[in-house]
Amino acid sequence: MNQLTIKNLGPVKEATVELKPFLVLIGGQGTGKSTIVKVLTICLDILFYLRVLKEDDPHVLFREFGIDEYFKEDSYISFRFGDVSLEYKDGQFRWTSTVLSDTKEAFEIFMHLLNLSTKKILKPYIGESEISSDVMQKYGGFIRSNSRMALYIPAERNLIGNLSPALASVLTAGVPLQKTLLEYMSLFEKAKQEFQTYPVEFLHLTFKKGGQDEGVEVDGEAHSQPIPLNHCSSGIQSVLPLLMVVDYAMKLKCFNHFVLEEPEQNLFPKKQTELLRFLISKTHETEFSAEGLMITTHSPYLLSALNISLLAGKLAKEEALTTEVEAILPRKYHVDHEQVAAYALGDENVYCRSIINEKTGTIDQNYLDTASDVLGDEFNRLYRLYIKSIRK
Numbered sequence: 001m002n003q004l005t006i007k008n009l010g011p012v013k014e015a016t017v018e019l020k021p022f023l024v025l026i027g028g029q030g031t032g033k034s035t036i037v038k039v040l041t042i043c044l045d046i047l048f049y050l051r052v053l054k055e056d057d058p059h060v061l062f063r064e065f066g067i068d069e070y071f072k073e074d075s076y077i078s079f080r081f082g083d084v085s086l087e088y089k090d091g092q093f094r095w096t097s098t099v100l101s102d103t104k105e106a107f108e109i110f111m112h113l114l115n116l117s118t119k120k121i122l123k124p125y126i127g128e129s130e131i132s133s134d135v136m137q138k139y140g141g142f143i144r145s146n147s148r149m150a151l152y153i154p155a156e157r158n159l160i161g162n163l164s165p166a167l168a169s170v171l172t173a174g175v176p177l178q179k180t181l182l183e184y185m186s187l188f189e190k191a192k193q194e195f196q197t198y199p200v201e202f203l204h205l206t207f208k209k210g211g212q213d214e215g216v217e218v219d220g221e222a223h224s225q226p227i228p229l230n231h232c233s234s235g236i237q238s239v240l241p242l243l244m245v246v247d248y249a250m251k252l253k254c255f256n257h258f259v260l261e262e263p264e265q266n267l268f269p270k271k272q273t274e275l276l277r278f279l280i281s282k283t284h285e286t287e288f289s290a291e292g293l294m295i296t297t298h299s300p301y302l303l304s305a306l307n308i309s310l311l312a313g314k315l316a317k318e319e320a321l322t323t324e325v326e327a328i329l330p331r332k333y334h335v336d337h338e339q340v341a342a343y344a345l346g347d348e349n350v351y352c353r354s355i356i357n358e359k360t361g362t363i364d365q366n367y368l369d370t371a372s373d374v375l376g377d378e379f380n381r382l383y384r385l386y387i388k389s390i391r392k
């Protein structure tokens with residue numbers, strides 16, 4: 001079983017999450033969702049293992065994500081993935097493997113993996129040429145952002161709608177932005193070069209690359225001037241670059257996991273559902289070579305939409321119901337419950353708990369109803385007062 005355990009790290013009290021192809025974390029602000037996926041991203045970073053094996057300072061990577069100061073004297077991390085295990089205890093990282101016992105051999109294997117990844121990334125730029133130190137230096141930033149096996153897309157991404165046109169100036173001026181955000185901006189610029197036109201059907205728009213006319217065209221208004229991304233709605237500024245970067249990364253095939261923080265940002269509930277279904281459909285495509293999709297969210301709408309996909313996936317396995325199920329929700333939006341892990345964070349009694357019902361394979365209805373019950377109770381009490389006032 002692939003899983004991550006964290007204790008006493010920043011806002012995370014004690015959490016164990018199983019790594020399945022579809023992982024969802026939901027909770028309020030400050031409950032540790034971002035901390036958990038950041039640690040997961042680091043634990044899926046080839047350079048991290050090289051640093052641990054070399055006994056170099058692995059905290060460098062935690063500083064890149066802004067969580068290095070979260071460590072306490074009793075902080076604990078345990079990560080198991082395939083044949084590899086990693087443990088942080090008593091201020092030290094320790095690496096073990098059920099297959100490799102020799103540290104030197106393990107270091108060479110991880111270096112080989114990094115070289116393969118690097119060559120694949122740089123091939124469009126240098127062809128079949130050997131990777132020299134000059135090449136490594138020239139493309140260092142690009143290589144670093146892609147040495148991770150997980151692509152991390154930060155919640156702060158909605159800034160790039162305004163920053164993207166001035167990326168060169170931002171870099172030259174040394175504006176103190178998070179490194180992960182700068183890497184995301186860099187990937188977005190490359191995605192724009194790759195996709196001269198990029199349609200998003202559920203948003204009814206198309207992004208077009210083309211000098212001063214670069215921007216977004218609304219479907220049905222092809223003859224109007226494209227709208228610059230930084231003039232679009234906040235929802236479009238947030239989700240359009242995300243989708244382009246994910247598609248570009250899928251084409252590169254150099255990431256095993258995608259980590260999306262709050263994909264629902266600034267979107268109307270109906271569009272949140274359509275976005276989730278768009279992402280689910282991507283995981284069914286043959287081009288999707290990644291092993292996992294990790295999402296953090298505040299949105300009960302996103303969770304409810306996922307629950308519908310889980311239920312559809314479950315019912316569609318019954319041959320007598322398949323046609324009827326697909327008439328309600330097409331197969332490309334179905335999710336197999338065995339491939340999903342979902343956790344709620346921040347509860348006073350159980351800080352991190354699975355919200356997948358083991359019997360039904362869907363999200364626990366009690367959890368989904370909690371917010372509705374509170375609001376419903378308040379509404380019913382107020383409504384009774386309203387009736388009372390009318391009678392008077």
